[in-house]
Amino acid sequence: MTIVSLGTSPKNSSARGAARARMLRGLLPALSLVLVLIAIAWLNPRAISYFGFSLMLNLAIPIALATIAQMFVIAGNELDLSIGTFVGFVGCVTATWLKDAPLIGVLILLGSIGVYALLGALIHLRNLPSIVVTLGMSFVWQGLAILVLPKPGGKAPDWLLSLMAFKPPFIPFPIIAALLIAAVVHFGLMRTSYGVILRGSGGNAAALERAGWSLLRTRIVLFALAGLFGVLSGMALIGITTSADANIGNGYTLLAIAGVILGGGEFVGGRVSPIGAVLGALTLALAASPLLTFMHIPPDWQVAANGAILIIVLAARVLISRRER
Amino acid sequence: MLKANTDIIRLDGAEKHFGAVRALSGVDFHVGAGECVGLVGHNGAGKSTLMHMVAGTLMPDSGQIAVRGGIEEHYSVPRALELGIRCVFQELSLCPNLSVAENTRINHASLSGFGWRRKAADLIAAKLDEIFPGHSISAADIAGDLSIGRRQMVEVARAFTVTQDPLELVILDEPTSSLDAHTAGQLLAFVRRFVASGKSCILISHLLGEVLGNADRIVVMRDGKVVASDAAKAFDRDRLVATMGGTEAQQRAATETAKAEAGPLRVRARPARQEDGKELVAYAGEIIGLAGLAGHGQTDLLLAIFAAASRAKAGIEVTAPVALVAGDRQSDGIFPQWSIAQNIGIRSLARLRNGLLISPQREAELASFWREKIGIRTPDMNNNIFSLSGGNQQKALFARALGSDARIVLMDDPMRGVDIGTKLEVYELVREEARNGRTFLWYTTETEELDNCDHIHVFKNGRIVANLRRDELTEEKIIQSSFGDAA
């Protein structure tokens, strides 16, 4: 990243000081979520309840899953601009093939994860700019979605509907699901020995290659994981909305990038945080509509609110980084 | 036969070319078991290229590599690691986003499965304790948060950790460049213990005292060749310097032209880290040398002066337009898609205009003028810049600066890897331009180039530590000041 990242690394400060600033930055996602929750509680105390959360966080699960998908791509210093239409495509397959002919449906979804892995390989081998490739793929997924489901409709498989409608005692399902997603991905990417290699490929690819690791393989794995979580996101989405539409996932591309960034991730350098990404997704899910509705902000401005949140968080981060030095 | 078996590694007749540049010409090199080999030479002498071959990151164009007597047909990094040959490169190769323990894991494929984090942390912590007792690095620290010195400590310690692969030979390329005297001493003492236990080490350092005091044998390189290889005891500092420099017959700056009285002030600058009152002052028509070891703040000062020319900056005064001649051509100078003429013209676009448009005719005139004047050897200045040899590319960069309206020319060690013929031509041109009133600030790592300067500032740790007139200039003085230890 050209001059943008010049001079952001702390050179002379001690590890402790830098660690404190990094912790502060790490707390930013949690802090934004708490702020949004306080605002909601203040505007509408009744929303802070089992029922309220179930309702408000309704769409948080697919957003969180799409954010995790994007996070894997960003961990390898790439960007996926097709994740939204991919989620839409998966949704259409879920509402049609997966219900009517489960075996074929499963094969299609597995195949689409394979396509993601192939894209990773292609991007690595031909040294392609990921944003152009994924921008092209966004058309492919959208077209396939229309072919699968020309008109809005279809129906989610019953097992999926009942899964997403699950009502555990005390804690609303979306919260449990978010915790589960964060825990699983955190363990996989941050704690396992291969997770280290995956993150290292974003941190210093040359060093990794020098130590004998295959960058082709890390890229394939990262893209395949993105595909896997994209599939999960699309399925979860249809489990909630019950029927599909070829355009249903279009907004997720931007939401997912915003979620990763809100969650403390950086575009280069392999610095990502699964827990932060899930928190970022929850913040967006809450801020995007319930909060704004409670604030009587017209729906027109809800998209802008997402953009503004992104800018505010990035600005806050710049301020913290400046203090770091 | 017996000898071959005690050699950890042996290179015979290794050659390497990068484009038109010959980096290594027929080098024989070997390291025995239980031996610490010191490798010295000026920048561009071929040390790094040779070490990349030992580590498996570069293959020689011709010549062969043998490890423990067995010839390696397909030598590579994984093969080198398998054979126990490792390298700590000069550029840091830690992943800044990972912890110290995680960075250790990257070098050990066997650190996996249940409890790997504990194992990796213990492994690196134990090695750090062994090499740098009293260090305050935690295995959980993120590499990017550590100071550069601590990162170097981690990197060195990591190279000495052992899991599955054997450990026979470690290449240390300027391992103490970011360490303070105390930790550097700890490292060198460890190297002695390591070698005493029958393992081997290659030590590359600009600090000749370090090499003289710790190596068993010293290999001196110059211009891509090994020019001396002898027991360390056979060398002293003077012989080492003489062998490295080897410029007995270097023609003294041709004619000592009677210097005109100093013109108006052009530059007054103080390095950011300067604590005493020393500063760099340059008047019109002067050639000012910036000397000292590579990377001790000379380039930083040049860049600060360059930036100050367009935007006022505290502590730096610049009174005329500035141009810079880059030393690192690929990253700081060349526009790879462009022709030679376009590469020369970029600094002078405003003058090449005819109305609103850049005149191709004027651009061609500028280019052909400098082709004659500086002797760029090409049939057509509209050819791509990469059709030129390295020395001629550098001439094009000189033409860019000298052909501009700049009255101050900053030179960032521009003669790296340039052939001697080109050098002599450019020296003459620089002196001529200075006589015409141009000011040159010339950072160089090649001591003989300082003969062209009126005044020399020696840098150490980002500060000016000595200020010499040309008549006071001797190689010993510069080395003394740059190492800061009494010779």
Add this chain to the structure above:
Amino acid sequence: MASLRIWLAKPWIWSFIGAALVWLATIAFTGGYGGGGMITAALSLAVFTVIVGVGQMFVITLGPGNVDLSLPANIGLASAVAMKVMDGNDAMIAVGLLAALACGMAIGAANYLLIWALRIPPIIATLSASFIIQSIDISYGRGLQIKPPPGFADFTNWQILGIPVLAILTVLFTIGAAIALQRMIYGRSVLAIGQNIRAAWLAGVNVGRIRFLTYTLSGALGGLDGALLAGYFRGANVDIGNEYLLASIAVVVIGGTSVAGGKANVPGVWGAALFLVLLLTMLNTFGVSAGVRLVLTGLIIVGVITAAGGEKALR
């Protein structure tokens, strides 16, 4: 033979060859019927892609990481601004065009402000900006389907001998852009920055100002495009610019501009825009469904970038 080889070595020639092949395939299918009309229609539509494509080309030429994702939102907002200012009144056409240009320039300048102040990659800066612009547009132009003044609508559809006047003007504009790129300090500076931003700075290029100008230029062209689109399609609407996100990047890439920066190609933008428009026409003529059309468009972009690949990544 030699001259043929020189022509084939030009990267933009392929997009024109592609466009010609697509056109031939289509008239072969229709039995030669409607070939001329097809070219007229293609020229009319390609104009809108070319205008934003040129802006995007300058941005992408700035080097890895530079891309303007705010164009669709920009086009949408500018189209609404233009229609509101013109207010169906022929006398206000010039003012409305100026307003759309100003709106686009403001967006471009704001984009660079975000990039510079927040030190974030342009892709995210322009993305977050587009969120906000989109909302402004929705709230500003809601429910208002203001028709363009008749004079303006006629102007955007005006043809001389089957050649749209707008296309002629756009050809002139692209010639100007090509001259600016190769023969003006601005263009040379953009090319230098794209090849090596550090070397450009050290060679005395005012990097900050050139980047600012480039994003502003891209914004201005987006604004102009919005106004023209509203005239051509007889009314502004929020989604009017949506297809120009991919299209603007696609014509740049297909047209032979390097996504690694530092190498731009103006004629290729025209060839690629004609190619894309004719491709859609062909697929429509063949009676292909919308889904297949999208898939093919996407695959062609991936295919072209793969064939042209082997260069540094865009980010």
